[in-house]
Amino acid sequence: MKLYVVLAVALIALTELTMLLTPEREAVLIAAGVMAATGVLGVRWAMTRRQDGYDDSHARDPAESLRRWLVRTETLIARAETTRTDWDKHLRPMLARQFELATGQRKSKDANAFEATAEMVFGTELWQWVDPDNVSRTGNHEPGPGREVLDELLQRLERI
Template sequence: MTRPWIVVTAIIGVALFEVAAYLRARDFMLVAAGVPVAFALCCFVWVLLRPEKREKEPADEMENGPAEMLRHWYARAEMLVDRADGSRADWDRHLRPLLAKEFQLSAGLRVSKNRRAMENAGIHLFGAELWRWVDPADSALRDQNTPAPGRAALDEILSRLQRM
């Protein structure tokens, strides 16, 4: 983007040199007009060659995209792990839906198709004690007094899902 002051300065300079050259010496009119044009051209080239300081654009943010995304993912994972030590309501609100969805995707089962088959597969994979923390139907969102199973149970559930 050219700066408007460069163009305005060049036009005013040409006009002043033309007037001065016309009044003083008509022989130097071409040289007098060339000085401001050369100045404007030099300024234009200088503006084009120097890097402009722009505000961050979405393209600039995309360059840091993977690192930024990894940082956000890590922060979210830490937050979810912290929920494992909270109340049952925290577990049911934040962890249970993720674990149940991951189990359904890994097993290829859907609750809407065959609830009993999904429950049997869950008990078989996790055992009755851990399945109650993954089962999407066993949610108690208002139970603020009962503690969540903790990080050890979350780790065991995740390792069993990984082995699946």
């Protein structure tokens, strides 16, 4: 797709350069318009051709969706049981985003309301594992909180 756009722009630029070197200056506008229309039609043709070739049979397959969900869930559980760095890098942002979506509280809007809501939902002990500002710099040597904490956090998010 990007190739078609670049080619169209290059074709228009080449046409304008060629037309500027010719003595008939009135034809520059017409030639540039024709080349722009050709470029737009070429990109449109490329887009429709690409969509026609798309195979969405796997997208609607319930078994494939279930397999992808299972793999994603196993990955999340595995990351919860490894190091704190894995937790901070993969799970903490996801949990914080889910918390913001579930409560409607944005830290950027009102930090105090965000913290108060978090304390009510998770409590002090669990909030430390969701708090986006509690990322450890030496997390490679610290263990992650584990599957039980992840399970409790997800249950509390479901109750919101």
